[in-house]
Amino acid sequence: MTSIPLDYETLRLIWWALLGILLIGFAIMGGMDLGIGALLPFVARTDEERRILLNLIGPTWEGNQVWLVLGGGAIFAAWPPLYAASFSGFYIAMIAILLALILRPVGFKFRGKVSNATWRSSWDWALFVGGFVPAVVFGVAVGNLFVGAPFDLDQTLRASYAGNFFGLLNPFGLLCGLVSLGMLVTHGSAIIAARTESVIAGRARTYGRIAALATFTLFLAGGVVSLFMLDGYSVTSLQDVAGPSNPLGKSVAIIQGAWRANYALYPWMAIAPVLGLGGLAGAYLSLTQDAHVRAILSSSLAIFGIIATAGLTLFPFLMPSSLNPAASLTVWDASSSQLTLFIMLIATLIFLPGILVYTLWVFRVMRGTVTTAALERNPNAY
Amino acid sequence: MIDPVVVELSRLQFAATAMYHFIFVPLTLGLSFLMAIMESVYVMTGRPIWRQMTLFWGTLFGINFAMGVATGIVMEFQFGMNWSYYSHYVGDVFGAPLAIEGLMAFFLEATFVGLFFFGWDRLSRVGHLAVTWLVAIGANFSALWILIANGWMQNPVGAQFNPDTMRMEVIDFVAVIFNPVAQAKFVHTISAGYVAGSVFVLAISALFLLQGRHVELARRSMVVAASFGLASAISVVVLGDESGYVATEQQKMKIAAMEAMYETEKAPAALTLFAIPGADGRPAYQVQLPFVLGLITTRSLDRDLPGITELTQRAAGRIQNGIIAYAALDAIKANPGDAAARATFERTSPDLGYALLLKRYRDDVQNATGEQIALAALDTVPDVWPLFWSFRIMVGIGLFYIAFFALWFWKASRLTLTSNRALLWVAVVTLPLPWIAIEVGWIVAEYGRQPWVVEGVLPTFYAASGLHFWDLVISLSFFMLLYSVLLAIMVWLMVRIVKAGPHSKSVLDVDDDAYFPDRPLAIHLEPAQ
Numbered sequence: 001m002t003s004i005p006l007d008y009e010t011l012r013l014i015w016w017a018l019l020g021i022l023l024i025g026f027a028i029m030g031g032m033d034l035g036i037g038a039l040l041p042f043v044a045r046t047d048e049e050r051r052i053l054l055n056l057i058g059p060t061w062e063g064n065q066v067w068l069v070l071g072g073g074a075i076f077a078a079w080p081p082l083y084a085a086s087f088s089g090f091y092i093a094m095i096a097i098l099l100a101l102i103l104r105p106v107g108f109k110f111r112g113k114v115s116n117a118t119w120r121s122s123w124d125w126a127l128f129v130g131g132f133v134p135a136v137v138f139g140v141a142v143g144n145l146f147v148g149a150p151f152d153l154d155q156t157l158r159a160s161y162a163g164n165f166f167g168l169l170n171p172f173g174l175l176c177g178l179v180s181l182g183m184l185v186t187h188g189s190a191i192i193a194a195r196t197e198s199v200i201a202g203r204a205r206t207y208g209r210i211a212a213l214a215t216f217t218l219f220l221a222g223g224v225v226s227l228f229m230l231d232g233y234s235v236t237s238l239q240d241v242a243g244p245s246n247p248l249g250k251s252v253a254i255i256q257g258a259w260r261a262n263y264a265l266y267p268w269m270a271i272a273p274v275l276g277l278g279g280l281a282g283a284y285l286s287l288t289q290d291a292h293v294r295a296i297l298s299s300s301l302a303i304f305g306i307i308a309t310a311g312l313t314l315f316p317f318l319m320p321s322s323l324n325p326a327a328s329l330t331v332w333d334a335s336s337s338q339l340t341l342f343i344m345l346i347a348t349l350i351f352l353p354g355i356l357v358y359t360l361w362v363f364r365v366m367r368g369t370v371t372t373a374a375l376e377r378n379p380n381a382y
Numbered sequence: 383m384i385d386p387v388v389v390e391l392s393r394l395q396f397a398a399t400a401m402y403h404f405i406f407v408p409l410t411l412g413l414s415f416l417m418a419i420m421e422s423v424y425v426m427t428g429r430p431i432w433r434q435m436t437l438f439w440g441t442l443f444g445i446n447f448a449m450g451v452a453t454g455i456v457m458e459f460q461f462g463m464n465w466s467y468y469s470h471y472v473g474d475v476f477g478a479p480l481a482i483e484g485l486m487a488f489f490l491e492a493t494f495v496g497l498f499f500f501g502w503d504r505l506s507r508v509g510h511l512a513v514t515w516l517v518a519i520g521a522n523f524s525a526l527w528i529l530i531a532n533g534w535m536q537n538p539v540g541a542q543f544n545p546d547t548m549r550m551e552v553i554d555f556v557a558v559i560f561n562p563v564a565q566a567k568f569v570h571t572i573s574a575g576y577v578a579g580s581v582f583v584l585a586i587s588a589l590f591l592l593q594g595r596h597v598e599l600a601r602r603s604m605v606v607a608a609s610f611g612l613a614s615a616i617s618v619v620v621l622g623d624e625s626g627y628v629a630t631e632q633q634k635m636k637i638a639a640m641e642a643m644y645e646t647e648k649a650p651a652a653l654t655l656f657a658i659p660g661a662d663g664r665p666a667y668q669v670q671l672p673f674v675l676g677l678i679t680t681r682s683l684d685r686d687l688p689g690i691t692e693l694t695q696r697a698a699g700r701i702q703n704g705i706i707a708y709a710a711l712d713a714i715k716a717n718p719g720d721a722a723a724r725a726t727f728e729r730t731s732p733d734l735g736y737a738l739l740l741k742r743y744r745d746d747v748q749n750a751t752g753e754q755i756a757l758a759a760l761d762t763v764p765d766v767w768p769l770f771w772s773f774r775i776m777v778g779i780g781l782f783y784i785a786f787f788a789l790w791f792w793k794a795s796r797l798t799l800t801s802n803r804a805l806l807w808v809a810v811v812t813l814p815l816p817w818i819a820i821e822v823g824w825i826v827a828e829y830g831r832q833p834w835v836v837e838g839v840l841p842t843f844y845a846a847s848g849l850h851f852w853d854l855v856i857s858l859s860f861f862m863l864l865y866s867v868l869l870a871i872m873v874w875l876m877v878r879i880v881k882a883g884p885h886s887k888s889v890l891d892v893d894d895d896a897y898f899p900d901r902p903l904a905i906h907l908e909p910a911q
Binding site: 059060061062065069072075076077078080085086088092094095098103104106113114156157159160161245246336340347355358359362366377379380 | 437440441444445447448449451452453454455456458459461462463464466467469470473474475476477478480481482483484485486488489490492493494495496497499500501502503504505544546547548549551552553555715847848849853856857860861864868871872875878879
């Protein structure tokens with residue numbers, strides 16, 4: 001075995017953090033497009049208004065969606081058991097997300113090619129579905145990680161699944177779905193308010209403030225429910241943090257209030273929910289005061305805080321099993337090999353900074369408000 | 383064990399979604415380079431016609447690209463959704479190229495494709511040209527990493543089974559990247575995409591010439607497509623030959639099945655041009671070219687090519703060896719400290735996958751009967767006749783395109799593109815051929831790999847998720863419905879755009895300098911008036 005300059009425990013922690021960063025990256029970048037998609041028929045009512053919104057995100061949404069593709073690829077490469085158990089376990093939910101996401105590229109591209117009103121309004125609703133459904137279902141899936149998913153692993157580590165799609169729609173899962181939708185709608189509203197004019201921006205501010213308030217309340221409620229009412233999971237045996245990735249070698253107990261344990265152990269973790277709540281409050285205030293850049297920064301901070309809260313609360317769990325808690329996937333037993341984690345870290349260090357630089361450059365080239373006049377100049381406009 | 387109906391439906395869904403995705407990918411690969419070439423000529427000469435060409439083909443590219451993105455995200459997620467045991471079993475190896483594809487290639491392509499469409503009036507000419515090239519390069523790097531992943535499924539190098547984690551793990555990532563199968567497949571596949579792109583441009587341009595519309599745009603497009611297409615068609619066939627040579631080393635059974643070669647061919651092996659299957663499924667009548675197959679596959683005249691019968695016997699031996707590995711693995715699971723079992727496993731683990739073939743017949747494979755081993759060995763034979771004919775269709779079309787592009791290249795260099803209307807019609811009506819070749823090529827590569835999902839390592843039926851029948855019915859019917867509707871809309875839109883022609887947008891007529899406000903052009907080869 002060649003020597004790897006980073007130990008297995010550190011690599012696993014880094015990849016757990018990178019998983020969070022990639023998901024936060026998707027929620028901030030791709031999430032703005034999902035949020036704007038969910039707002040499309042409401043914030044923009046005429047064809048001209050809708051074209052402005054579509055051309056606002058048109059030049060950049062494809063790059064933004066790669067955060068999701070990369071997130072999926074990184075889970076596959078760094079956390080194969082998680083990729084295997086979650087994507088197959090949440091099968092129908094994943095199908096719903098995929099069917100909705102399929103509508104987006106074609107919706108953007110096909111809508112403007114024909115000027116018929118029915119054609120265009122059909123694609124507007126398709127784009128609404130393409131934003132709304134993933135925004136909710138991703139949240140529902142994360143919520144179900146707190147409840148635990150009904151899967152088991154046999155001796156060959158083959159996952160079997162005892163639940164169905166409707167099992168995901170439990171009250172806590174739905175609550176998290178609404179938090180997810182709310183935070184992305186807040187974020188999308190902040191972007192619209194900053195980059196459009198007059199009536200559209202005005203409506204976006206209204207929707208954004210309502211969404212920020214609602215998300216604040218729902219996130220707070222989710223915190224109370226998960227910390228004080230839900231049955232949480234706790235590893236009760238000593239886990240070898242550098243051991244082979246085999247989830248079957250531990251014991252896990254289901255304890256009411258176990259999701260509080262990390263905050264008792266590491267009080268600094270409380271900063272994540274505080275950032276989430278603070279970001280939402282900041283977005284509300286900034287939208288009220290027409291401070292658009294501050295609103296975008298606040299909604300991004302809210303997304304960061306909310307997703308970080310979920311990750312930190314669950315730690316070290318990635319995907320607890322309600323069917324056989326001992327088969328739960330954790331940071332210490334569901335990663336890929338030390339060598340693969342290291343290779344993937346090097347690849348990430350090489351390419352991610354470049355991605356950030358050229359993405360920023362593209363946003364800078366496309367900066368400014370989107371107006372009808374600007375649309376007329378470009379034959380490729382949506 | 384997994385419901386066999388679920389396995390078959392999962393295979394059908396993967397094949398359908400992959401083949402559908404692969405309608406759009408080749409055109410993206412080919413058109414992006416053709417557009418980059420056209421825009422390069424525009425920037426170097428400053429002639430607006432070349433920008434007009436870039437914009438026109440770009441509009442068609444955009445519609446195709448949207449379909450590629452829509453269907454591509456399904457591919458990324460389906461491994462986990464429908465092939466969860468595969469994802470667990472080989473994710474340590476297979477996941478990395480997919481993730482690197484996102485990091486290195488897809489981010490580049492998808493970030494800049496927006497600027498390609500929206501950046502015309504915000505970038506300098508050279509700046510926009512750079513963006514177009516980055517889209518083309520991103521698309522091609524993307525293909526590289528996907529084929530590194532796929533190449534590993536054909537020839538699983540650089541990895542070994544870890545009994546403690548019950549999966550394949552990387553031991554040599556450099557071997558995974560420089561897998562000879564992956565490298566040959568990469569150039570073969572992107573070249574096929576370039577041929578598809580060139581045929582697309584050539585066919586639509588030929589239609590314009592026949593109709594006497596947009597003649598200037600069509601002639602220039604044909605010159606670019608004919609040159610690029612000729613080089614690409616030669617590359618497809620040469621690298622296809624390289625793939626065949628590499629496969630002879632790694633996937634002997636696939637070669638034997640493609641050739642319907644039941645009995646071992648003594649050196650130098652003959653190539654079967656055509657064959658008619660008899661009642662027993664074996665060739666009853668065939669036309670052969672002596673020596674040729676031996677030359678193609680072994681590049682020698684003195685090596686035998688093993689036939690299906692012999693390879694089946696070899697597989698039976700590997701199954702017996704695999705049973706020893708499987709038993710040793712069981713012993714390790716029972717007692718992880720069992721050094722003797724670990725030593726046995728180390729020695730026999732390359733054949734573990736062959737023991738898993740027995741899982742179709744019994745769960746306790748250690749106790750397999752001789753009859754079951756014989757059945758499992760027969761399972762290693764792919765369906766011969768679909769492969770035999772798919773391969774011949776693919777090669778036939780590939781050779782046709784060398785002649786086709788050579789002819790058009792010759793006509794383009796003699797400035798006689800419009801001299802023969804019949805030939806122009808041939809260019810129009812043969813438009814679907816590259817896609818037929820590409821789809822049957824996929825069948826040769828992937829259906830020919832059966833029963834394995836990873837050659838010699840993991841049988842396909844053993845890799846599927848334990849989903850329910852209705853899960854698959856729901857997903858498969860939704861995919862088929864949505865995909866069919868979208869394909870119909872896409873073709874309809876493309877036909878509309880071709881009918882409207884490149885002048886459909888008024889902005890194309892604007893004065894060139896007004897279109898690039900206050901951005902002086904560094905390279906301006908037009909003589910000053």
